[in-house]
Amino acid sequence: MNSTMQDKENEKPPSSTPRPSPPWRVAVLANIKEHDRELPPDAPPDTGADYDYIETIDHIRGAIETDGHQTIFIQADRNLPFALQESRPDICFNIAEGLGGDAREALTPALLELLQIPYTGSRVLTNAISLDKTLTKRIWRDRRLPVAPFQEFTFNDEPLRPELIRHFPLFVKPAREGTGMGVDTRAIVNNETELRERVEYIIRMYNQPALVEVFLPGREFTVGVLGRRDAALYSRHPEWYEKDGSLRLPVLELDNSRSVTPSIYGLEAKAQSIGSEGAPGYLCPAPTDPELTRKLHHLAWRAHVVLGALDVSRTDIRLDAEGQPPPTEIYTLPGLTPDYSDLCLQTNAHGISYTDLILEILYLGASRWGMIEPRQAPSAPLKKRTEPLGGSEKADPGKPEALKLAAVTTG
Ligand SMILES: Nc1ncnc2c1ncn2[C@@H]1O[C@H](COP(=O)(O)OP(=O)(O)O)[C@@H](O)[C@H]1O
C-alpha cells in the first residue's frame, strides 16, 4: 500500500467489514442509575447523577425497533468488553456517561474503536474534551468564540489572576462533571476567602481541578443542534437541514428565578419534575428577539463544529453583564429522556417526534461507518477540497469528505 492509500485507510472510521445493511442488531450502551456498582469510599455524594434511568433505555429501544431493527441493552460497566465481544452488535447507540477516570465519557467510544464496532455520536477525542470544561473553553477561545474569563485551579494556593480579582462575584465548579454535579448556590463566591473554601471543597470532594469563571448574571439558554455538513445526504428528513448541514433546534430558556437554587440550574434544580414547585421555568422556544436567537444558534453550531462534535450536541449559554452570550459548556452526550431532557423539549418544540430524533441519531451515526447508501451520489466528481471542512476548521475526525463517501458506499 503506498503512503497516499495508507493515509486514506487511516482516515476511515475503524469499522468491521463488510458493513451490514439494515435491519441491524443495535446495542444501546448506557450507565444506569441504580445499577450495583462498586464506588470508591471517597466518591462524591452526587456520583452517577448523570446516569440514565432504565425507562429511558426502554424508550430508545422502542424507537429503534419501530424501524425494524433488533435491540439489546448492555450496561457500560467493566463487563462491557466481554458483553460486546459475545453479542457483536452491528452498531451501538451510545449514551454511556462512563464509570470514572479523567475522561469517563470517552471510555465507551474508545473501547468501540478498539473492537471496531460502529457507534453513534461523537468520537473519543471530542467526548473526552467536552467533559473537560476548561479544555473546551481553551479550544473555543483559540477559535475566537466569546468565552467568559476563567482560571483552573489544580491546587488551592495558586494565585488568582488579576483579571479575575477585579470580577467578584466569581463562580466555582468541578472542571469535569455534568448535570449540575458540584453546583449549588455556594458556587457563587463573593470574596477571596469564600473562593478558597469552595476551590478546596471541589478539589477534595471531586478529586479534580476547580474551574473558576466570571459570574454570568444574565438569562440562561441551552441550544441543541443536529447534523453535519453532509447530513442531508443520509437523513430520512433532508428537509430539516440548512445548507451547512445544521439543524438548529428552538432555543430553550431556563427561568432560574423560580428554581430551588435561585439563579442557578444546578443538580437540585435539574432533578425537579418539569412544572413542579422549585423547578426552573422551561421556555421553548425562548422569548428572544431574532438577533439574539440568531447569535445563540450561530454560537451553538460553531461550538459544535470547532470541537469536532458529530451529529448531535447541546450547548449552554448565559448572558454576561453586558448582555453578550458566552457559551459555557457543550454536551456531546445530551440527555435523551422523552418530554424531560432539554434536547427532547427542543425537538418537541420543533415538531420532531422522539422516534424520529432517535432514528436520526442512529442513521447519521451509521452513515459515517458506511452502513447507509447516500440519498444521491454526487453527480460530478467533486473538486478536491483545498479548504479543510467547515471553512477554516480541521476535518471532523469521523466525517469522511463527500468524495470518500462515494468510494466507501460503492466499493
Ligand atoms: N460562570 C457562571 N456564571 C453563572 N452561573 C453559572 C456559571 N457557570 C455555570 N453556572 C450555572 O451553573 C449551572 C451548571 O453549570 P454548567 O457549567 O452548565 O455545568 P453542568 O455540566 O453541571 O450543567 C449552569 O446551568 C448555570 O445555571
Ligand SMILES: [Mg+2]
Ligand atoms: Mg450545563
